[in-house]
Amino acid sequence: METSKWKKFDLDLMFLVFVFMIISCVSIYSAQKYLPYEDNFAMKQSIWFIGGALLTSIVYYFDFEQLRRLSPYLYGFGVLLLAFLMVAPSSIAPIIKGTKAWFSIPGFGSLQPSEFMKVFLILFLAHVISRHNEKVEERSLSSDSFLLIKVVTVTFIPLAFILKQPDAGTGMVIMCIMIGMIFISGINKYILLLLSFLGVSSIASLVWLFMYRPGVLLSFMGQYQLDRIYSWLDPFGNGQGIGYQLRLSILASGSGKMTGKGFNDGQVAVPEAHSDFIFTVIGEEFGFIGSSIVLCLYFVLIYKIITIVLRNKGQYEILIGAGVISMLTFHIFENVGMVIGLVPITGIPLPMLSYGGSSVLGTIFALSIINNVSATTNVYMFGSKE
Numbered sequence: 001m002e003t004s005k006w007k008k009f010d011l012d013l014m015f016l017v018f019v020f021m022i023i024s025c026v027s028i029y030s031a032q033k034y035l036p037y038e039d040n041f042a043m044k045q046s047i048w049f050i051g052g053a054l055l056t057s058i059v060y061y062f063d064f065e066q067l068r069r070l071s072p073y074l075y076g077f078g079v080l081l082l083a084f085l086m087v088a089p090s091s092i093a094p095i096i097k098g099t100k101a102w103f104s105i106p107g108f109g110s111l112q113p114s115e116f117m118k119v120f121l122i123l124f125l126a127h128v129i130s131r132h133n134e135k136v137e138e139r140s141l142s143s144d145s146f147l148l149i150k151v152v153t154v155t156f157i158p159l160a161f162i163l164k165q166p167d168a169g170t171g172m173v174i175m176c177i178m179i180g181m182i183f184i185s186g187i188n189k190y191i192l193l194l195l196s197f198l199g200v201s202s203i204a205s206l207v208w209l210f211m212y213r214p215g216v217l218l219s220f221m222g223q224y225q226l227d228r229i230y231s232w233l234d235p236f237g238n239g240q241g242i243g244y245q246l247r248l249s250i251l252a253s254g255s256g257k258m259t260g261k262g263f264n265d266g267q268v269a270v271p272e273a274h275s276d277f278i279f280t281v282i283g284e285e286f287g288f289i290g291s292s293i294v295l296c297l298y299f300v301l302i303y304k305i306i307t308i309v310l311r312n313k314g315q316y317e318i319l320i321g322a323g324v325i326s327m328l329t330f331h332i333f334e335n336v337g338m339v340i341g342l343v344p345i346t347g348i349p350l351p352m353l354s355y356g357g358s359s360v361l362g363t364i365f366a367l368s369i370i371n372n373v374s375a376t377t378n379v380y381m382f383g384s385k386e
Helices: 003-007 011-034 041-061 064-087 113-135 141-164 168-183 189-212 223-233 244-255 278-312 315-339 357-374
Strands: 103-105 109-111
Touching (some): 011 357, 064 113, 064 357, 113 141, 113 357, 141 168, 168 189, 168 315, 244 278, 244 315, 278 315, 278 357
Antiparallel strands (some): 103 109
């Protein structure tokens, strides 16, 4: 690989990842005192970040033309993993809390294929959309409708496997990625208006089904996911049952007040706080100020991605940026929202902060691709032009 490309390695982006690693390991270390396990999850998380650094080096080695040619194969590989997960025996694909979403690998831990499928989907959708636009000389309703059919088909193949697990949270992330990339694909505005209407109608239909025909929802949602909605509507009324975790999460987040109780001085033992509910640890121990700093760091990260892809100007790269931003934005707002009771609990991790190798590697994989985009430009967020 050319030495000049390594000189353009975006240290600003990787510095943000390093900051998130420090916050993650510190928060997990504080949370693990409540866990009924002897494992050092903070140390394991740091190892996953080191693995992410190695993954960054591998991804950075490829140029974008190579990534584009590989995207159909990566997408196919991801779909095959999801399909195999459905038929795999429980010895290697155990059912956890009613969901069959992980491979259990001895000596390695667990691997969640859907975390990597999200990135594979972004790469392949960007390839499908950009290739379609390159071939169409004059856009029309028919050509845009055909593009929409291709995008929906590509998305719904992995989505069907993910909902079958069932994993409604990751399914919503997949849908958000698709919608975000459709909206910047150049598709006709009337089709976008129709999609918006269908989206609002679908949400209204789901609300009606939940209120009057909840049994229908069980055909594509597990009882566990449905119970989580009930607990969200009345967390304190279900405080000793399914709403126990949410009730403690709200108490922990609010008890930190403005400045928090201090590092490792948290007193509310939220179940599995080191994973999906890591934001409760930040809220309790570092308060509103600490929580706000974390959210601001996410905004800086998203702003950084926007500046990188807009400087590049390439349609394929911009589409990838839109997919990554859609994925991260949904993860952040959904996770923080569920922790403080604004949205139902869906089991979505907080990017680069929640404990989990698949989540960390999947997110860093996506950011490594963005870093690759940055190598084609010369302007840095905190530096000057070369």
